Amino acid sequence: MDKEKLLLIDGNSLLHRAFHALPPLKTNDGVYTNGVYGFLTMLYKILEEHEPDYIAVAFDKKSPTFRHKEYDNYKAGRKETPNQLKSQFPILKEILDKMNICRIEIDGYEADDIVGTLAKFGEKKDFNVIAFTGDKDYLQLISDSTKVAITKKGISNIEIYDNKKMIERYGLDSKQFIDLKGLMGDKSDNIPGIPGIGEKTGIKLLKQYKSIDGIYQNIDNISGKMKERLIENRQQAIMSKRLVTIITNIPIDISIDSLKKEDPDSLGLYEIYRRLEFNSLLDKIDINEKEKDRFILKTDFNIIYDKEELYDVLDQVIDNGKFIFKFVVDGNDYLNDPILGVAIKCNESVSYYMEFKDNRDLFFKDKRVIDIFQDERIKKEGHNLKEDIIVLFKNDIEINGIYFDTVVGQYLINPSQNNYDIKHICTEYLNLELKSKEDILGKGKKSKTWSDLDIDKRGEFFCNIVDTVYRVETEMLKKISDYEMTELFFDVEIPLIEVLANMEYTGFKVDSNKLKELGKEFDEKIDGLKKNIYELSGEEFNINSPKQLGVILFEKLELPIIKKTKTGYSTSAEVLDKLKDKHPIIEKILEYRQIVKLKTTYVDGLLSLINNSDNRVHSSFNQTITTTGRISSTEPNLQNIPIKTEEGRKIRKVFIAEDDDFVLVDADYSQIELRVLGHISKDSKLMEAFFKSEDIHTKTASEVFGVSKDEVTSLMRSRAKAVNFGIIYGISDFGLSRDLKIPRKESKLYIDNYLKNYKKVKEYMEDIVKEGREKGFVKTILNRRRFLPEIKSKNFNVRSFGERMAMNTPIQGSAADIIKIAMVNVYKQLKCKNMKSKLILQVHDELIIEASKGEVEEVKNLLKNLMENAVELEVPLKVDMKTGDSWYETK
Structure with a gap:
């Protein structure tokens, strides 16, 4: 035994x-x-x-x-x-x-x-x-x-x-x-x-x-x-x-x-694991479905079948002065996919679901519905409201009185969170389980669509969403208030939802014929570069294969091996950059890669995303992705179109105004992050440059290199520019030496000279890192928080990253706050004045308006005034403006 x-x-x-x-x-x-x-x-x-x-x-x-x-x-x-x-x-x-x-x-x-x-x-x-x-x-x-x-x-x-x-x-x-x-x-x-x-x-x-x-x-x-x-x-x-x-x-x-090993208290353990978000360990607990039920959100809901029932709900909405709503879209594209129904909640008792199969016009064409959405006295709330606002725009309904969004609220509370889906929000605030979209529809090829489910299951899921929003609002707003972000939430982030929804709905016109011509031009260049590379290597091979390219470079041409990987020689951009002066083939390979990327990512990619009905691309603008508060763009990423090379800039030629009655107006903040640095650090030398409208990079070059401004060369200015922007990102002497391709000793001298001349900047950098370490977070000028667990890490590289983020976030995050305020104010004015001109794009520090030609001067004045006065800083904000028929012409 x-x-x-x-x-x-x-x-x-x-x-x-x-x-x-x-x-x-x-x-x-x-x-x-x-x-x-x-x-x-x-x-x-x-x-x-x-x-x-x-x-x-x-x-x-x-x-x-x-x-x-x-x-x-x-x-x-x-x-x-x-x-x-x-x-x-x-x-x-x-x-x-x-x-x-x-x-x-x-x-x-x-x-x-x-x-x-x-x-x-x-x-x-x-x-x-x-x-x-x-x-x-x-x-x-x-x-x-x-x-x-x-x-x-x-x-x-x-x-x-x-x-x-x-x-x-x-x-x-x-x-x-x-x-x-x-x-x-x-x-x-x-x-x-x-x-x-x-x-x-x-x-x-x-x-x-x-x-x-x-x-x-x-x-x-x-x-x-x-x-x-x-x-x-x-x-x-x-x-x-x-x-x-x-x-x-x-x-x-x-x-x-x-x-003696005993059976666990399964129910108690299950509750703790859920509280701690140990979802992967829940399967370790032997608990029956009946016991699990007590942890599952259950919403009472009724289905609306006719106009009389709809009006009864609308009466409740008016009496209550607010409501939560969520449209059911059969897919991920709120602009084009079918709308199946809507879930509504306006008080504590019950939620409602209305199916649109036979009565879509009963909702979207009804005057009472339209009036309620347009009445700013009635608060509108939801989960990821941007999607729902796009549905309203699609059905010619304006929205006023946007008040609360769980996604935006949770993003402010915890900007580092992986996602802000309703399932996680329900667990965190209510300690209850809510099935996710993937839980119900599945994933991959075997996944279903909402139309595959019966009306009760559809209604239950979306009524659970609006019920969760209703129940978490008070606690979420309290957290936002405790973090001193109420103003940021209600005056900036909430109004921004409509701005981004409108930008997505409007889109940016693309000249598809020009795009196809550009594709042909790139194809010809790619073919020419291939021939050059084959001639220089002495044979044909697959240039896109790192393995084959490695053999050519390091075995046949016997170039010095910089780095090896598990699969062979590294041919990364960093490696090739170090080999530029070793053989003419390297320049050709780098150019080949650049053109191939432009062709596949921006020509082929854009062609597949042009909407056939209006010849525009409708990028998704993401409000809750970056930890600094910056807006990002996807499908297509319009913020990442290259501008440093002429070949890359050509992509912007295909982005055009709607027709001959419109023109693009591009307004770009001048050196906003350096101005924010001047404001935060209170450095008199830095501030003086902006008050006198001096070229900040020339001034910095003069300080760093110890020469008069007249003696500053273009190389000096270029290096000073790298130091200026490097300081914002907490760059090290190693990072600067790599960027400028200079010895580390020399890059350290540049940084040391900078900090000697801009003493308050040095003081700011030291103080903000100390503050980040003590508090565990840093803030922007509007109190947007970024938490910094990395700053206390024992690992040097992780800790250094945290310190850089401590230095950078108040600057980059404040710049993001400012551009968002400007976007909200510009959008409000265009809407208030009932202008034909529309805000169609934001790229970091730049706003683009598709302006009616009769409104161009008014648009330019409006942009200049609202952008330069978005916030009151210790240094002036300045906006540069250009107009053109294409995005290329405005840059």
Whole structure:
């Protein structure tokens, strides 16, 4: 009959190991969980592999142990446990209690002593014992009945030691291992041992003399410095051995039954895992569907079938003064896909779903419906309202009174969150489960569409959405208020939703014929470059294959190898850039790659995205993607069209005004981020340049290179420009040397000279990093927060990234705030004045309006006034403006 198994876990050791192995995971409301999650991942794996009959987890207590009393410097100098880890101990202990796993901590003793005592207790009961830890001191516990499992790097690599493994690894038995630790000492616990004796020497001595006592009994057989060290540090060795010895007979009042592995409190555990967002661990819990039901959001809803029922709901909307709505679109394209219905909620009691199959006009053409959407006194709320506003625009309905959006609200609260879907919001704020779109429709080729489902399932899902919005609004707005972002939310981000919806709905006209001509031109260039490359290489090959290209460059042409990868030679842009002066083929390959990218990404890509009905591309403008607050653009990404090369700029020629009655007006903030830096840092020299309308890069070049402004060369100005913008992004001397292709020593001199001349900028950089470290976040001028967990990382590269973000976010984020304010104000004025001109694009610091020719001067004045006065800074904002029939002409 197999022996029963006792599993013992060093809780402190494994939690520390998990914490340092995993990135700083945390819940949406900011609770750090990486250590607990990693610990549980290990625990479940251990339980599955070893199937113990008895189990216990031991923890250290804060009180001093006998080791501290014997040796004052025991564990002295050890870094204090980070707060992010400290906070996870009570969470783990709560979970272990719900798992019905015995946990033990005893004043005056460490987890090692508890495990050691329980191991001997298990041996007496004739159990097979296995102890899990990250601490090699435990190897002294190994016996015929006890094994020790050591976690190595990370949390998945575990090495199990028994008597045989000990002899293989150390050539010593478990008792001798205590002597080895006494000789070596232990840096992590500040145990001294004997100076100059490491593992290798210690093992050699113990193999020969068996123990520390044996060594001193034969001290005359040892010679030289080794003998001197042993004699001089004899008491230190004896003390060190005593300190590393695990006590195996501490007084523990415990019964065998209390260690028995019991079934967990599944319901309690399920609730904790949901609270901690451990979704991947929920499957580990055996819980029936009926029990799960208590955690699932259930919404009472009615289906609207006729005009009378619709009007009854509209009466409630008017009485309540607000409503939440969500349109059901059969696909992901709110501009073109069919609209199946709408969910509405206006009070606490019930939600409503109206199907549009036979009565779409009953909703979109009804005067009462239109009036309610246009009445700014009635608040409109929703989840990702931009989509729903596009549906309204599509049906010729204007919207006023937009008040609340869960996606935008949660984005302000936690801008680093992976996504803002309603499922996560429901879990975080209501602690209830809500099925996601993918849960209902599935993923991939076998996924369904909303029209495949019956009306009840459709209605239930979308009524759940509006119900969640209704229920989370108060708490979300309170968080926004607590973070001092109420003004940012209501005056900037909420009105911006309509602005972006209108930009998407309007789109940007593309001359498809010009685009096709440009495609042919690129194809011809690509063919010509191919011939050049083949001639220079002496053979034809697949230029797009890194493997084949590597063979040509590094074997046939024998160019110096810069970097190798697992699959062969690296031919990255960075590598090729370093080889430019080595062979003429490199320039041709770089040019070939550039033209191919332009052709595939911007010609072929744009052709596939032009809307056939209006010959415009309708990019998606994303308000909740970047952590700095910047707006991004996708399908197509109009913010990423190249401008540095003439070939890239040609792409802009295909973006044109609607017809001969319209022209494009492009307004671009001049050096807005440097102006924001001047405002935030209050640096008089930097501010003076903007007040006097000086060229800031020439001024900086003069300061950095110690010459008069008249003596500044174009190269000096170019390098000063790189320093100016590099400072904004917290650039290092290494980064600047790489960008400018200059020695690191020279780039350091540029940065040092800059900071000597702009002392307040240097002060700002130091102060903001300190603030970010103390508070855990930094803010923009409108109090937009960016949290910086990286800034406290032990990893230098991660910490440096956090410091750069601390420096950059208040600048780049404030610039993003300013352009958003300008967009909102410009859009409002165009709408208020009922102008034909429309705001159609935002690219970082630039706004483009498709202006009616009769309104051009008014548009230019409006842009200049509203953009330059968007906020009041210590330095003036300046806008540069150009007009043209194409985007190319405006740049």
